[in-house]
Amino acid sequence: MMVHIGSDGMIRAAHLLLLAVSVISVEDNDMEKGTNTHIKPVPRPKDSPIPGRFWDAPRNCNPHPYTFTRNTDICSRYRDIVLLIAVKTHFPHIDTRTVIRKTWGAKGLNSNFNVVVVFFFATPKNVHTQRAIEREHRKYKDIAQEDFVEDFRNLTTKVMGIFKWAQTYCSNAQNVMVTDDQIVIDMYKLVPYVIEHSGPGMQHFKLCYLYPCCTRVHRSRQTKYGLTKEEYKSNAFPSYCSGTAYIVSLSTAKALFSMSLQTPYLFMDDVYVGILAAKLNFTFLDSYKAFAGIGNTPSLMKNFMDSKYLTSPIMIGITDFDYRGKENYIMKQVWSHIQTSHSKEDEIEKNVVVIYEKDDGGKDMASWSELSFLNFLELGLIACVLVIIFAVTLNRKSKKSANKLV
Numbered sequence: 001m002m003v004h005i006g007s008d009g010m011i012r013a014a015h016l017l018l019l020a021v022s023v024i025s026v027e028d029n030d031m032e033k034g035t036n037t038h039i040k041p042v043p044r045p046k047d048s049p050i051p052g053r054f055w056d057a058p059r060n061c062n063p064h065p066y067t068f069t070r071n072t073d074i075c076s077r078y079r080d081i082v083l084l085i086a087v088k089t090h091f092p093h094i095d096t097r098t099v100i101r102k103t104w105g106a107k108g109l110n111s112n113f114n115v116v117v118v119f120f121f122a123t124p125k126n127v128h129t130q131r132a133i134e135r136e137h138r139k140y141k142d143i144a145q146e147d148f149v150e151d152f153r154n155l156t157t158k159v160m161g162i163f164k165w166a167q168t169y170c171s172n173a174q175n176v177m178v179t180d181d182q183i184v185i186d187m188y189k190l191v192p193y194v195i196e197h198s199g200p201g202m203q204h205f206k207l208c209y210l211y212p213c214c215t216r217v218h219r220s221r222q223t224k225y226g227l228t229k230e231e232y233k234s235n236a237f238p239s240y241c242s243g244t245a246y247i248v249s250l251s252t253a254k255a256l257f258s259m260s261l262q263t264p265y266l267f268m269d270d271v272y273v274g275i276l277a278a279k280l281n282f283t284f285l286d287s288y289k290a291f292a293g294i295g296n297t298p299s300l301m302k303n304f305m306d307s308k309y310l311t312s313p314i315m316i317g318i319t320d321f322d323y324r325g326k327e328n329y330i331m332k333q334v335w336s337h338i339q340t341s342h343s344k345e346d347e348i349e350k351n352v353v354v355i356y357e358k359d360d361g362g363k364d365m366a367s368w369s370e371l372s373f374l375n376f377l378e379l380g381l382i383a384c385v386l387v388i389i390f391a392v393t394l395n396r397k398s399k400k401s402a403n404k405l406v
């Protein structure tokens with residue numbers, strides 16, 4: 001998949017890219033020493049909210065003894081890859097995967113920079129589900145599946161698997177994005193963003209919706225996602241990036257994986273990565289402005305479809321959990337809007353295909369027909385007012401001319 005940016009932008013981007021490549025290779029050499037061996041964490045700051053057991057843990061206390069039973073050679077098809085987008089998914093989300101493959105994740109979308117999209121699965125307990133995954137893999141060849149049990153409590157294992165996969169099967173990638181399957185990415189903005197943020201003195205997490213230290217820990221009594229005191233003793237989390245999406249360089253991903261081998265497991269994958277980052281003294285670029293949430297609530301949608309609103313976000317998360325099952329529909333609409341606004345902006349060349357397909361579900365149309373109904377109502381009102389004004393004027397004129405005649 002490639003991304004188009006105007007010719008000026010292209011030259012600028014190419015320069016930045018060269019810069020990024022040279023910087024990253026230096027960074028890689030530095031990291032080589034630490035890869036998959038023991039890395040000495042920085043001393044634990046006295047005010048760190050991270051419980052001590054995560055810091056001073058024995059080597060290999062959290063091994064990753066899994067293998068990829070389904071794999072894709074997608075990275076070997078390119079020489080250089082600007083960005084590997086690793087999508088955390090599981091089988092039931094087949095509809096949103098289909099949308100991603102047809103929209104922002106489509107192959108050949110753009111023609112200047114290589115971005116690859118890979119879907120990461122664990123192994124389902126159900127044999128039929130496994131067969132379905134295999135069918136999906138045969139069809140699209142963009143799946144990597146590791147042999148641990150699929151469960152939300154194993155999400156951290158999945159993310160470590162992504163870091164491991166990146167360094168093993170995609171070592172020609174400069175950057176790795178970890179994201180999920182409920183998101184629309186404005187690829188036209190993302191690639192220039194990544195290139196611009198790959199250089200000397202850049203933060204380790206270059207795209208990040210940051211929860212700064214020290215957000216409060218929810219306990220297991222309160223929610224299914226809560227933690228027990230045994231799992232996490234202190235009452236606050238360190239700084240961490242929302243698991244919705246973040247980007248790190250490949251060498252950062254390698255270091256995070258290595259550090260995970262000597263850091264006890266915690267099922268909240270984003271918090272866990274924050275713990276690893278703290279032990280490595282890694283830094284975050286809080287790019288919360290690149291993120292927007294969108295739901296199926298008509299007012300939210302209407303607000304979002306304002307073209308001014310769309311100029312800032314790159315990552316648009318589908319967040320309205322009251323409308324489960326409609327994510328795919330919202331994603332298609334948002335993507336269609338992104339394409340429209342970009343083609344207006346810089347007249348995208350004809351080789352960029354508009355992949356949006358007509359929606360098939362009549363039911364999904366509800367909120368949209370409501371919107372257009374409102375628009376019709378507005379138009380109708382304006383028309384009524386115009387007709388009345390016209391009628392009154394006409395009436396006056398005809399009275400005047402009648403008076404003249406008399």
Ligand SMILES: *[C@@H]1O[C@H](CO)[C@@H](O)[C@H](O)[C@H]1NC(C)=O
Pocket residue numbers: 042043281283
């Ligand atoms: C951690 O990084 C900061 C810069 O971000 C630096 O000032 C500090 O010395 C580092 N700490 C250690 C222990 O390396």
Ligand SMILES: *[C@@H]1O[C@H](CO)[C@@H](O)[C@H](O)[C@H]1NC(C)=O
Pocket residue numbers: 147148149150151153154
């Ligand atoms: C996570 O995966 C491991 C390895 O397959 C498995 O033993 C464990 O039961 C899984 N955890 C959950 C909560 O399913």
